[in-house]
Amino acid sequence: MSASIPPAICPPRRILMGPGPSDIPARVLAALGAPTVGHLDPYFLKVMDELQAMLRQVFRTQNSLTLAVSGTGSAGMETVVDNLIEPGDRMVVCVNGVFGGRMADVARRAGAEVTVLERPYGEVFDPAVIETALKSHQPKVLGIVNAETSTGAHQSVEEIAKLCHQHSALIAVDCVTSLGGMPVEVDAWGLDAVYSGTQKCLSCPPGLAPVTFSSRAVEALDRRTKKVQSWYLDMQMVKDYWGGSRAYHHTAPINMNFALHEALRQVLEEGLEARFARHQQNHLALKAGAEAMGLSYAGVDGHRLPMLNAIQIPDGLDDVIARKQLLNDYGIEIGGGLGPWKGKVWRVGLMGTASSAANVLLFLAALENCLISQGKQVPAGAGVAAANAVYRQN
Amino acid sequence: MSASIPPAICPPRRILMGPGPSDIPARVLAALGAPTVGHLDPYFLKVMDELQAMLRQVFRTQNSLTLAVSGTGSAGMETVVDNLIEPGDRMVVCVNGVFGGRMADVARRAGAEVTVLERPYGEVFDPAVIETALKSHQPKVLGIVNAETSTGAHQSVEEIAKLCHQHSALIAVDCVTSLGGMPVEVDAWGLDAVYSGTQKCLSCPPGLAPVTFSSRAVEALDRRTKKVQSWYLDMQMVKDYWGGSRAYHHTAPINMNFALHEALRQVLEEGLEARFARHQQNHLALKAGAEAMGLSYAGVDGHRLPMLNAIQIPDGLDDVIARKQLLNDYGIEIGGGLGPWKGKVWRVGLMGTASSAANVLLFLAALENCLISQGKQVPAGAGVAAANAVYRQN
Numbered sequence: 001m002s003a004s005i006p007p008a009i010c011p012p013r014r015i016l017m018g019p020g021p022s023d024i025p026a027r028v029l030a031a032l033g034a035p036t037v038g039h040l041d042p043y044f045l046k047v048m049d050e051l052q053a054m055l056r057q058v059f060r061t062q063n064s065l066t067l068a069v070s071g072t073g074s075a076g077m078e079t080v081v082d083n084l085i086e087p088g089d090r091m092v093v094c095v096n097g098v099f100g101g102r103m104a105d106v107a108r109r110a111g112a113e114v115t116v117l118e119r120p121y122g123e124v125f126d127p128a129v130i131e132t133a134l135k136s137h138q139p140k141v142l143g144i145v146n147a148e149t150s151t152g153a154h155q156s157v158e159e160i161a162k163l164c165h166q167h168s169a170l171i172a173v174d175c176v177t178s179l180g181g182m183p184v185e186v187d188a189w190g191l192d193a194v195y196s197g198t199q200k201c202l203s204c205p206p207g208l209a210p211v212t213f214s215s216r217a218v219e220a221l222d223r224r225t226k227k228v229q230s231w232y233l234d235m236q237m238v239k240d241y242w243g244g245s246r247a248y249h250h251t252a253p254i255n256m257n258f259a260l261h262e263a264l265r266q267v268l269e270e271g272l273e274a275r276f277a278r279h280q281q282n283h284l285a286l287k288a289g290a291e292a293m294g295l296s297y298a299g300v301d302g303h304r305l306p307m308l309n310a311i312q313i314p315d316g317l318d319d320v321i322a323r324k325q326l327l328n329d330y331g332i333e334i335g336g337g338l339g340p341w342k343g344k345v346w347r348v349g350l351m352g353t354a355s356s357a358a359n360v361l362l363f364l365a366a367l368e369n370c371l372i373s374q375g376k377q378v379p380a381g382a383g384v385a386a387a388n389a390v391y392r393q394n
Numbered sequence: 395m396s397a398s399i400p401p402a403i404c405p406p407r408r409i410l411m412g413p414g415p416s417d418i419p420a421r422v423l424a425a426l427g428a429p430t431v432g433h434l435d436p437y438f439l440k441v442m443d444e445l446q447a448m449l450r451q452v453f454r455t456q457n458s459l460t461l462a463v464s465g466t467g468s469a470g471m472e473t474v475v476d477n478l479i480e481p482g483d484r485m486v487v488c489v490n491g492v493f494g495g496r497m498a499d500v501a502r503r504a505g506a507e508v509t510v511l512e513r514p515y516g517e518v519f520d521p522a523v524i525e526t527a528l529k530s531h532q533p534k535v536l537g538i539v540n541a542e543t544s545t546g547a548h549q550s551v552e553e554i555a556k557l558c559h560q561h562s563a564l565i566a567v568d569c570v571t572s573l574g575g576m577p578v579e580v581d582a583w584g585l586d587a588v589y590s591g592t593q594k595c596l597s598c599p600p601g602l603a604p605v606t607f608s609s610r611a612v613e614a615l616d617r618r619t620k621k622v623q624s625w626y627l628d629m630q631m632v633k634d635y636w637g638g639s640r641a642y643h644h645t646a647p648i649n650m651n652f653a654l655h656e657a658l659r660q661v662l663e664e665g666l667e668a669r670f671a672r673h674q675q676n677h678l679a680l681k682a683g684a685e686a687m688g689l690s691y692a693g694v695d696g697h698r699l700p701m702l703n704a705i706q707i708p709d710g711l712d713d714v715i716a717r718k719q720l721l722n723d724y725g726i727e728i729g730g731g732l733g734p735w736k737g738k739v740w741r742v743g744l745m746g747t748a749s750s751a752a753n754v755l756l757f758l759a760a761l762e763n764c765l766i767s768q769g770k771q772v773p774a775g776a777g778v779a780a781a782n783a784v785y786r787q788n
Binding site for chain 2: 003004005006008009010011012013014016018020021023024027029030031032033034035036037038039041042043044047050053054057070071072073074075078102105106108109110197199205206207227228229230231232248249250251252253254255256258259261262265268269271327333338
């Protein structure tokens with residue numbers, strides 16, 4: 001059998017303005033490609049300590065159990081659910097998009113008795129509704145999505161966390177898309193278990209899932225009577241590798257941790273507040289530009305994420321043709337809609353490094369051409385002009 | 395709160411001769427650091443197809459369900475077990491080291507009724523013993539480790555696979571350390587579910603787990619009545635992303651897949667037979683050298699892995715001091731013993747790129763000094779001379 005060998009990797013130049021992965025800075029790619037060392041090498045153990053310290057700063061927490069799970073964001077979700085839930089435990093999951101729905105699925109697979117609270121795509125939950133559910137179901141855990149990547153909805157969780165604690169529930173929060181792009185105050189808000197991903201506002205390639213557990217959550221882990229169903233994601237063992245005894249668990253993805261280390265350095269160099277302000281400004285510029293071109297945002301005013309812009313596709317416009325044109329003619333990747341929003345909404349990411357005036361202006365300019373080439377009437381240059389006006393104001 | 399930012403990643407130069415990760419070629423690190431693209435980008439979908447085709451060549455299989463799981467080797471183990479097992483299914487697990495023990499733990503967490511067959515560290519299983527167990531327990535799945543990384547034992551699995559099929563059991567095989575360094579004949583041997591890792595003989599950083607499932611195994615997956623307990627590792631969904639419909643499941647670790655692509659290209663360029671011969675020759679040279687220095691191999695003659703050399707630590711020698719000296723004075727990482735072999739055995743890896751005459755000679759020369767500095771009598775230059783004699787013979 002003679003070997004069939006494809007050509008070497010040579011990716012096209014892309015501008016990643018989808019729902020993630022986002023653009024990766026050259027310095028992060030360089031750290032990713034640094035020479036591999038062993039997973040018990042003293043150098044790597046120091047890198048792990050530094051990673052934990054930086055993750056605590058980004059999560060704004062003192063939580064000891066803060067680390068990067070060796071899988072992508074969905075592995076972070078499964079880590080949080082599988083560790084908090086034992087078979088038969090009650091969990092309330094708030095579903096207003098794909099990722100809330102995924103959390104409910106993961107929870108059922110972990111043996112939870114799941115109660116789903118539902119809101120339509122793009123909408124958010126009223127704390128009063130959640131309080132009613134906490135009273136009637138008395139769950140061990142309430143799961144909620146802070147930043148619903150499928151819709152661009154921003155769910156405030158501070159008040160809900162207080163309600164959870166009043167009703168003796170833990171709150172587990174999906175911050176995959178929000179972390180590093182807008183405030184996520186783990187300690188100040190009293191969040192008990194939070195997971196994220198590296199490929200959104202942290203500007204690191206996909207492959208790791210930052211997680212953090214409060215002392216209340218750790219006590220719940222310690223009280224378990226049954227082993228966590230996932231060996232790979234069992235925090236009781238994983239924390240011994242990240243923590244004091246350095247007991248071998250699995251071989252950590254060394255180079256991915258190098259990349260996250262550099263990505264977090266860059267986040268902290270910029271400063272969280274400056275980073276949040278940048279994300280907000282570019283969102284406002286994109287929104288002004290899109291509206292000047294006659295486009296509308298999906299979702300609800302006052303509850304939109306700056307880093308995930310859900311823009312309604314105009315009637316009669318072919319979603320796939322437009323996205324192909326953006327990709328092939330300009331190298332710009334944006335995301336399509338998911339679930340009921342498939343074909344109806346574009347998801348434009350402005351995450352981490354990709355949240356830049358250059359990306360906003362190029363996207364608006366390119367989109368103008370995509371709309372016109374499908375016969376849409378667009379006031380020439382209006383999108384770019386409106387975005388530039390926002391930048392000049394600030 | 396002012397940010398605390400550690401210095402940038404700058405790993406020391408290491409020669410990775412432990413149980414993995416092994417040395418990574420520069421071209422693989424370069425592919426790892428190539429610009430990230432989206433997980434649904436047409437370019438990445440092509441990379442996935444090519445990866446699957448190359449993995450099939452390395453696994454020597456036509457199995458359609460052959461892909462890289464988005465986690466390290468232990469996630470591959472959990473993928474195989476969680477997908478094959480439903481709660482209450484019977485599984486026989488052969489345990490002669492850490493990784494067999496891990497498989498039994500994973501299987502119990504998946505709800506299997508587990509029967510453990512045990513052999514002492516370093517020894518292997520007689521097919522007759524396994525046949526008896528198959529007859530008396532009639533398991534759905536038999537799990538066995540082809541290459542026990544904790545002991546260096548090589549378990550033949552071809553005859554055992556036949557026995558499993560005669561008794562209507564599926565055979566799940568751990569080839570984390572063997573794949574790419576010695577024959578793993580998935581189709582010719584009739585293996586049903588096989589997992590590996592990237593960081594051993596494939597010479598890719600840790601972070602992915604190649605897996606392959608036979609048509610018999612796929613039929614078992616299709617017959618499941620209950621969802622796989624892990625959402626992240628559920629092959630029914632993962633295969634739709636790797637296969638025809640390209641349905642979004644999770645965000646693949648793009649850059650890790652780039653690296654594996656380049657690593658597999660290098661494996662196939664060298665050719666599997668040449669690669670196996672190289673691993674065998676360097677093993678023989680290391681063994682000749684070690685024995686000439688008065689050291690003994692652990693384990694059983696005729697059942698040793700070429701890529702994982704378990705060498706007994708001489709009486710009175712301090713394990714940790716010797717390994718520290720190797721690391722600090724020469725940059726050489728080797729592994730310590732695990733479980734009952736802790737402090738008693740060194741695990742010297744000759745995996746992938748790290749399986750080279752240069753590494754063998756340097757290690758023997760450096761080890762001579764480490765032994766002498768702890769007061770051991772070693773015939774000067776004997777290790778290197780014996781290894782060189784092996785190289786000259788071939």
